Amino acid sequence: MKTSLKKGLSSGVIFGIVFIFLLLIGFINVGSTMIGDLLGNTASGRLPVNNLLTFLAVLGVLTGITARNGLGESQWWQALLGGLVAGLVSGVLAWLAIWLTGTLSLQGSEIQTYLPNMDPADLNYLRFYSTPLAAANTYLLYFVGFSVAGAALVWLLSIKGWFVKCWQACRNGVSNWKGTKDLSDVFKNRWVMLVIFLAVAVALYFLPLAWGSYWNYIMGTVAIYVILGLGLNIIVGYSGQLVLGFGAFFATGAYTFALLTAPTPHGIGLNLWLAVGGSVLVSTLTGLLLGLPILNLRGDYLAIVTLGFGEIIRILIKSDLLTAVTNGPKGVTNVGQPTWFGETFNDVNYMHLLMLLVLVALFIAKRLKDSRTGRAWVAIREDQTVAQATGINTYRSKILALMLGAAFAGLAGALFASRNQFTGPEDFTLMVSINVLCIVIVGGMGSLPGIVLGAFVLKGLPELLRELEDYRLLVFGALLVVMMIVRPEGLWPAPRVKFDKPAEEPMQDLAPEVKQ
Amino acid sequence: MTRAVIEAKHVTKRFGGLMAVDNVDLVVPEHTISSIIGPNGAGKTTLFNCVSGFYVPEEGEILFLGEPINSLPTHKICQRGISRTYQNIRLFGEMTAVENILVGEHTRLKTNWFEAIVHNPRYRTEEQESVERAFELLDYVGLCGLENTPARNLPYGAQRRLEIARALASQPALLLLDEPTAGMNPQETDEMVAFIRDLRDTRKITILLIEHDMRVVMDISDQITVLDYGLKIAEGRPAEIQSNQRVIEAYLGPGAAALSEKFKKKKAHYA
Numbered sequence: 001m002k003t004s005l006k007k008g009l010s011s012g013v014i015f016g017i018v019f020i021f022l023l024l025i026g027f028i029n030v031g032s033t034m035i036g037d038l039l040g041n042t043a044s045g046r047l048p049v050n051n052l053l054t055f056l057a058v059l060g061v062l063t064g065i066t067a068r069n070g071l072g073e074s075q076w077w078q079a080l081l082g083g084l085v086a087g088l089v090s091g092v093l094a095w096l097a098i099w100l101t102g103t104l105s106l107q108g109s110e111i112q113t114y115l116p117n118m119d120p121a122d123l124n125y126l127r128f129y130s131t132p133l134a135a136a137n138t139y140l141l142y143f144v145g146f147s148v149a150g151a152a153l154v155w156l157l158s159i160k161g162w163f164v165k166c167w168q169a170c171r172n173g174v175s176n177w178k179g180t181k182d183l184s185d186v187f188k189n190r191w192v193m194l195v196i197f198l199a200v201a202v203a204l205y206f207l208p209l210a211w212g213s214y215w216n217y218i219m220g221t222v223a224i225y226v227i228l229g230l231g232l233n234i235i236v237g238y239s240g241q242l243v244l245g246f247g248a249f250f251a252t253g254a255y256t257f258a259l260l261t262a263p264t265p266h267g268i269g270l271n272l273w274l275a276v277g278g279s280v281l282v283s284t285l286t287g288l289l290l291g292l293p294i295l296n297l298r299g300d301y302l303a304i305v306t307l308g309f310g311e312i313i314r315i316l317i318k319s320d321l322l323t324a325v326t327n328g329p330k331g332v333t334n335v336g337q338p339t340w341f342g343e344t345f346n347d348v349n350y351m352h353l354l355m356l357l358v359l360v361a362l363f364i365a366k367r368l369k370d371s372r373t374g375r376a377w378v379a380i381r382e383d384q385t386v387a388q389a390t391g392i393n394t395y396r397s398k399i400l401a402l403m404l405g406a407a408f409a410g411l412a413g414a415l416f417a418s419r420n421q422f423t424g425p426e427d428f429t430l431m432v433s434i435n436v437l438c439i440v441i442v443g444g445m446g447s448l449p450g451i452v453l454g455a456f457v458l459k460g461l462p463e464l465l466r467e468l469e470d471y472r473l474l475v476f477g478a479l480l481v482v483m484m485i486v487r488p489e490g491l492w493p494a495p496r497v498k499f500d501k502p503a504e505e506p507m508q509d510l511a512p513e514v515k516q
Numbered sequence: 517m518t519r520a521v522i523e524a525k526h527v528t529k530r531f532g533g534l535m536a537v538d539n540v541d542l543v544v545p546e547h548t549i550s551s552i553i554g555p556n557g558a559g560k561t562t563l564f565n566c567v568s569g570f571y572v573p574e575e576g577e578i579l580f581l582g583e584p585i586n587s588l589p590t591h592k593i594c595q596r597g598i599s600r601t602y603q604n605i606r607l608f609g610e611m612t613a614v615e616n617i618l619v620g621e622h623t624r625l626k627t628n629w630f631e632a633i634v635h636n637p638r639y640r641t642e643e644q645e646s647v648e649r650a651f652e653l654l655d656y657v658g659l660c661g662l663e664n665t666p667a668r669n670l671p672y673g674a675q676r677r678l679e680i681a682r683a684l685a686s687q688p689a690l691l692l693l694d695e696p697t698a699g700m701n702p703q704e705t706d707e708m709v710a711f712i713r714d715l716r717d718t719r720k721i722t723i724l725l726i727e728h729d730m731r732v733v734m735d736i737s738d739q740i741t742v743l744d745y746g747l748k749i750a751e752g753r754p755a756e757i758q759s760n761q762r763v764i765e766a767y768l769g770p771g772a773a774a775l776s777e778k779f780k781k782k783k784a785h786y787a
Contacts, residue, residue, distance in 0.1 A: 364633050371632030371639075372618070372625050375611070379619045382608035389568055391594035391623030391686055400629060498664045499614045502648045
């Protein structure tokens with residue numbers, strides 16, 4: 001009884017405040033419009049009230065669910081009471097907010113002067129085009145009703161457990177089929193894996209054809225960032241060196257490619273594929289040059305020095321000193337593009353090339369990780385002193401990690417410059433390095449699937465959220481905060497390598513199998 | 517006379533004005549168990565760190581199988597055949613038991629990163645053999661069934677044994693053990709003593725250890741070196757050390773040796 005009241009009160013207050021916050025930043029209109037788009041309920045002129053009501057219903061149900069979940073194991077009346085209290089509290093807060101803003105705007109107060117999103121037309125819509133009191137009452141009613149409904153829904157699901165039972169039945173069904181023990185065993189079957197592999201390959205081939213040039217551009221960016229993330233993952237995720245100037249290697253790769261292929265300023269016009277090789281090589285050497293002086297630094301000091309290095313490279317490219325070499329702040333235009341049987345690459349070809357290279361990069365990263373070299377890197381990350389006493393040449397290992405990571409960045413840079421047909425110093429600001437580091441951390445340090453997922457979330461999701469316009473970064477930031485609270489190890493933490501006990505007789509296949 | 521695995525001559529290590537190790541000579545004969553004892557802060561671990569290459573001594577020379585090692589970097593010393601464990605266990609926590617052993621085998625493996633990418637036959641056989649050796653070694657130290665557990669999740673005793681197994685994985689000629697029985701109950705201690713003996717007798721490894729448990733030290737050692745304030749105050753077989761007056765005074769304070777003599781006489785008198 002007491003806990004129901006308490007949990008109801010707390011979740012009611014939370015959602016009441018969320019509602020007021022959304023109201024003040026003008027998000028409720030945007031959210032309702034999005035729901036309208038989703039349901040195909042769009043109209044010109046007066047915005048349909050149904051969308052707003054649906055939005056409120058969703059908010060109400062969420063309030064109820066939160067109240068019920070706070071209770072844990074509970075009776076039906078406890079759940080309903082919690083939902084009711086939560087709905088009442090949030091409803092009263094919403095009532096106050098709507099009544100206040102509605103009355104103020106009807107009296108002709110200039111709220112918009114102080115709160116730029118309080119447009120009178122929007123407020124009229126939020127009042128359902130009627131009086132403040134009637135509208136406020138509707139809000140209260142909706143919050144109470146749907147909060148109780150939400151609480152009841154969760155309670156039904158938890159008590160009956162039918163959802164859980166269905167899932168178990170599914171699992172058992174699959175398990176009985178072909179006599180496998182567990183669902184994960186299905187994926188160990190060679191034929192199942194082959195079918196999945198083929199399906200993925202076909203999907204990867206046809207997707208770029210299907211989704212148009214805009215999506216090819218977005219996904220191409222994601223692919224480039226996957227390669228960058230894989231590179232930085234070798235440095236930060238495996239060998240544990242916090243390098244913040246990773247953009248510098250990206251820049252050297254892009255500029256090497258651009259200068260070797262573009263007609264101005266040098267007009268070398270090197271073969272494209274050789275130029276890609278050149279980019280990788282130059283970036284690798286940059287990694288070596290950076291590595292030699294700094295490798296005795298650890299932690300914070302390393303981060304600061306590499307941060308400076310990243311900026312130095314960008315400023316050098318821009319500087320008057322090197323304008324003759326790099327074309328200065330104007331950047332390099334008409335960067336070479338690959339051709340396929342005489343035709344220059346279109347967006348679909350680029351996407352295919354990028355996907356292929358992402359797969360190659362994943363393959364290399366995976367093999368490195370499972371090798372003696374990769375284990376040495378992880379050992380250095382875990383305890384550098386002990387790693388050295390265990391016979392690992394930490395200096396050489398760390399430089400190797402830097403060079404290989406930089407090589408990935410060089411490849412990504414060449415692709416980036418070629419696809420954009422342009423490269424300029426402002427493409428390589430500090431934000432690039434930070435974005436890549438975020439991909440590694442958000443995805444999961446040292447985790448290959450995590451990097452891919454992280455690149456999608458950090459470079460793809462902002463584009464998906466473009467619908468939200470001004471609120472894009474707000475929502476994105478909130479998502480990141482929530483994620484770091486819910487999953488501090490990253491979205492997809494590194495799977496542990498599991499070694500099977502060697503059998504007495506010589507075994508054919510001893511490749512370590514990855515188990516979740 | 518067996519040859520000396522370690523021959524330290526006039527080793528001195530200072531920290532500022534503090535003489536952590538002061539002009540110490542140490543000879544560790546092959547296939548023996550030698551112990552270093554002494555009160556807290558006597559310089560035992562510093563001497564260990566000098567031998568394993570963490571510190572470079574300011575004066576003196578350390579010979580390993582007749583060759584000087586005191587200017588070599590740490591990883592080269594491990595390659596030569598010295599490996600060690602730590603007073604406070606230092607495993608690679610996020611890595612599994614097998615992976616810890618595989619890192620220990622690092623110096624005995626040859627393949628480079630490029631071979632790892634292309635998976636050439638040499639890489640595959642080497643990897644397969646190293647995993648086999650790792651499982652054997654884990655079996656030997658009694659960690660059967662815990663192979664794929666992350667090191668940080670292992671129980672304390674298992675972590676100690678895993679640390680020794682990791683040190684053994686580099687196939688050392690000399691094993692340095694820093695307080696191998698710290699924090700163990702009497703039964704575990706007995707098992708550890710038997711295990712260390714077995715290392716000497718069947719694996720032919722020379723062992724140098726630091727230990728505070730006198731029962732263990734007197735039981736196991738072929739030779740004991742006593743340090744106090746960085747100085748070597750005694751050296752010899754367990755029985756000799758037990759009756760050495762300077763040792764008793766170092767542990768129990770000045771005058772303790774005389775008291776001890778008195779006590780013995782009294783005991784003889786009543787007997």
